Amino acid sequence: xxxxxxxxxxxxxxxxxxxxxxxxxxxxxxxxxxxxxxxxxxxxxxxxxxxxxxxxxxxxxxxxxxxxxxxxxxxxxxxxxxxxxxxxxxxxxxxxxxxxxxxxxxxxxxxxxxxxxxxxxxxxxxxxxxxxxxxxxxxxxxxxxxxxxxxxxxxxxxxxxxxxxxxxxxxxxxxxxxxxxxxxxxxxxxxxxxxxxxxxxxxxxxxxxxxxxxxxxxxxxxxxxxxxxxxxxxxxxxxxxxxxxxxxxxxxxxxxxxxxxxxxxxxxxxxxxxxxxxxxxxxxxxxxxxxxxxxxxxxxxxxxxxxxxxxxxxxxxxxxxxxxxxxxxxxxxxxxxxxxxxxxx
Amino acid sequence: xxxxxxxxxxxxxxxxxxxxxxxxxxxxxxxxxxxxxxxxxxxxxxxxxxxxxxxxxxxxxxxxxxxxxxxxxxxxxxxxxxxxxxxxxxxxxxxxxxxxxxxxxxxxxxxxxxxxxxxxxxxxxxxxxxxxxxxxxxxxxxxxxxxxxxxxxxxxxxxxxxxxxxxxxxxxxxxxxxxxxxxxxxxxxxxxxxxxxxxxxxxxxxxxxxxxxxxxxxxxxxxxxxxxxxxxxxxxxxxxxxxxxxxxxxxxxxxxxxxxxxxxxxxxxxxxxxxxxxxxxxxxxxxxxxxxxxxxxxxxxxxxxxxxxxxxxxxxxxxxxxxxxxxxxxxxxxxxxxxxxxxxxxxxxxxxxxxxxxxxxxxxxxxxxxxxxxxxxxxxxxxxxxxxxxxxxxxxxxxxxxxxxxxxxxxxxxxxxxxxxxxxxxxxxxxxxxxxxxxxxxxxxxxxxxxxxxxxxxxxxxxxxxxxxxxxxxxxxxxxxxxxxxxxxxxxxxxxxxxxxxxxxxxxxxxx
Numbered sequence: 053x054x055x056x057x058x059x060x061x062x063x064x065x066x067x068x069x070x071x072x073x074x075x076x077x078x079x080x081x082x083x084x085x086x087x088x089x090x091x092x093x094x095x096x097x098x099x100x101x102x103x104x105x106x107x108x109x110x111x112x113x114x115x116x117x118x119x120x121x122x123x124x125x126x127x128x129x130x131x132x133x134x135x136x137x138x139x140x141x142x143x144x145x146x147x148x149x150x151x152x153x154x155x156x157x158x159x160x161x162x163x164x165x166x167x168x169x170x171x172x173x174x175x176x177x178x179x180x181x182x183x184x185x186x187x188x189x190x191x192x193x194x195x196x197x198x199x200x201x202x203x204x205x206x207x208x209x210x211x212x213x214x215x216x217x218x219x220x221x222x223x224x225x226x227x228x229x230x231x232x233x234x235x236x237x238x239x240x241x242x243x244x245x246x247x248x249x250x251x252x253x254x255x256x257x258x259x260x261x262x263x264x265x266x267x268x269x270x271x272x273x274x275x276x277x278x279x280x281x282x283x284x285x286x287x288x289x290x291x292x293x294x295x296x297x298x299x300x301x302x303x304x305x306x307x308x309x310x311x312x313x314x315x316x317x318x319x320x321x322x323x324x325x326x327x328x329x330x331x332x333x334x335x336x337x338x339x340x341x342x343x344x345x346x347x348x349x350x351x352x353x354x355x356x357x358x359x360x361x362x363x364x365x366x367x368x369x370x371x372x373x374x375x376x377x378x379x380x381x382x383x384x385x386x387x388x389x390x391x392x393x394x395x396x397x
Numbered sequence: 398x399x400x401x402x403x404x405x406x407x408x409x410x411x412x413x414x415x416x417x418x419x420x421x422x423x424x425x426x427x428x429x430x431x432x433x434x435x436x437x438x439x440x441x442x443x444x445x446x447x448x449x450x451x452x453x454x455x456x457x458x459x460x461x462x463x464x465x466x467x468x469x470x471x472x473x474x475x476x477x478x479x480x481x482x483x484x485x486x487x488x489x490x491x492x493x494x495x496x497x498x499x500x501x502x503x504x505x506x507x508x509x510x511x512x513x514x515x516x517x518x519x520x521x522x523x524x525x526x527x528x529x530x531x532x533x534x535x536x537x538x539x540x541x542x543x544x545x546x547x548x549x550x551x552x553x554x555x556x557x558x559x560x561x562x563x564x565x566x567x568x569x570x571x572x573x574x575x576x577x578x579x580x581x582x583x584x585x586x587x588x589x590x591x592x593x594x595x596x597x598x599x600x601x602x603x604x605x606x607x608x609x610x611x612x613x614x615x616x617x618x619x620x621x622x623x624x625x626x627x628x629x630x631x632x633x634x635x636x637x638x639x640x641x642x643x644x645x646x647x648x649x650x651x652x653x654x655x656x657x658x659x660x661x662x663x664x665x666x667x668x669x670x671x672x673x674x675x676x677x678x679x680x681x682x683x684x685x686x687x688x689x690x691x692x693x694x695x696x697x698x699x700x701x702x703x704x705x706x707x708x709x710x711x712x713x714x715x716x717x718x719x720x721x722x723x724x725x726x727x728x729x730x731x732x733x734x735x736x737x738x739x740x741x742x743x744x745x746x747x748x749x750x751x752x753x754x755x756x757x758x759x760x761x762x763x764x765x766x767x768x769x770x771x772x773x774x775x776x777x778x779x780x781x782x783x784x785x786x787x788x789x790x791x792x793x794x795x796x797x798x799x800x801x802x803x804x805x806x807x808x809x810x811x812x813x814x815x816x817x818x819x820x821x822x823x824x825x826x827x828x829x830x831x832x833x834x835x836x837x838x839x840x841x842x843x844x845x846x847x848x849x850x851x852x853x854x855x856x857x858x859x860x861x862x863x864x865x866x867x868x869x870x871x872x873x874x875x876x877x878x879x880x881x882x883x884x885x886x887x888x889x890x891x892x893x894x895x896x897x898x899x900x901x902x903x904x905x906x907x908x909x
Contacts, residue, residue, distance in 0.1 A: 098494075101500070102499065103493070103494070103496070103499050103500070104638075105638055105639055105705075119706065119707070120706065120707060120710060122637060123502050126500065126501060126502055127502060131500060133494035133495060134494070135492065135494045135495060137495060138488075138492060138495070139421075139489075140421070140425070141420070141421040141424040141425045141426075142417070142420060142421055142424065143424075146417070146420050149416075150413055150414075150416070150417045150497075151497070151500075151501060153413035153416065154413045154414075154497060154501035154502065154503045155501055155502055156502060158409050159405070159409055182424075210494075
């Protein structure tokens, strides 16, 4: 299923919360939605989830308009907001049962859906607990179960990891990866950029309601490292008004396979960084190499962890001295800091 | 096996909201505490009555105990099924992120219906719980079958209270909750004494004659007509934004003056044309027209001039279909045209009404109030949409109503004959506590004291006589003409758009 946000604008009085943004993504992938507070993330997400209406523009799910056919869209979209279920006097399974019934699931089909989702989100022990008695992490799991109860093709999540402890965040990450493997498209906003970098295939960055950058993670990371784009890849970043940034890369035929770029830092003895840089540049998987002072080399290597090890191994094989070798985790955060200015509307 | 399958099928066919409501009612601690308290108090009171009872009395203990039980049950029903439903629904609706009517494929009608079903079942539960005490009251003597059946009279009133709670809760706004509480409190001054007097009268009959059943039937009819109105208005509030949310309510309001004829039918059939009260037809028809026009006017001031693409998409292509769709669709133009069309019914009937003197003046007075009200509506819309003054129409309306009507009534109300014997601070306090009651009392008193005239219509500084009515109509008509260009423009825009490449959902997408 292709999700396409086209020229979306939302105006509240004199405030333009979302200003003509366009992007698209397809199923089987996880996409991050990044922006400072007040950037228009939640407004965009609410429109995508049919909770709000755009002033102009629209969101299309396989070409079906969310504005014109919200009921049809709700069948294929699951929405997990940043607020948590606050119903009183209702147990976890009753809450999920209510939503299952509300989506028209009946009899054995509903029982199966409930059992599956309770098992998937590990809510078995919480089935008979009242919602008000749950911790934040537990409520997040209930919220995720609620969003998935009708087996949607697209899952939209607003700050799903906010306020979760490290273990709960790890569990959520694992669940999202499983869902992506099940060919669901996942679109999530988050402030925890290092986590997004670990799980996302692409990202959209907005500020003051405007789209700043959009693309696969490799393309975005290449921007922060100043590397040129690989020739076959489309250039979706900073789309012009009316154009759609295709995050899945499906717009340009044939679709490019974009392996994740890994940013690494090699520490060398003082004055010995240049030979290391030259050696890395010889390798075809190296996307970019930069020198910092005369004892530090920053490089972006295309490929898996094993391929990155092989590239670094060529440096050792050449007899060059490397004091330490670090994988950089902050690429997306650096990009975020670089291209946003922290302005709110 | 057949029984099990039957109950499984029954469970599947139930409204999801109803199931949720029932679960919440029975798992609510307050609910359990209040019901337990009711039982304990009833038990203690029953013991008290039983100990005080002597067998040579006329059985008044039975009547008193009976009334105590049914009013305690009614009070608890209002508390739990009306105020309780309002609180829960308001809480659900105020959560903009987890509003299930916007997240699921549930229809708005299913949401309101589920809530109503839940409240009705709870009212039945409360009264079922009181059955042993009602039986005890029967054995205390003094109660006829007619007395016991007056509980039938209470049920529609309680359902209306529940519906009012659902309607107020559907807004999900605190200020509506406050208004609802004020309304509930105020209604105690009007509805409770009225219910007492009707029940008292019914109980005095002793036998179940035709008039008893007609009284019950008419009350059920009125409750049904009002209940449907509240249901449709709740539906309008709960419907998705920019949908054609007011279409059912407007169609119903338009049909209401004609449905009122059904209300008169039982009377007419049973009593025949000879005994049918001559003024009844005019009064009931006028009352329903007034109600429709007033509600349409209130709706109009909250509406926009144009509609969304969602509404236009369902507009018929032929001119007549398009005009009818425009008339009944959301948007103030349709509401105003409908209001003026319905207003034409009592205005046309007025000269031909064979009314007695006092009734003529009352009808004339109310007609003038209604015309001036509609005039305020049009003026508010003109000021809001045709000028650059930055106030919404509803705020203009409040200004006109407060300045024109409410404030002008205060000196009249304060100096009314009924209140003259009461100290001034108490008079003011009583007005604040129950303005509705005070207002109605004053109107009646004013009409009674000046035969041939009626209270003035508010904004227009006229003592109302017949010719004043036509002045009011003329002013309202002129104001409507000022708004006409905006209405014509709205109609021009009201057509099915060309959606071009936008494709409708496939069957696969709609299939669960």
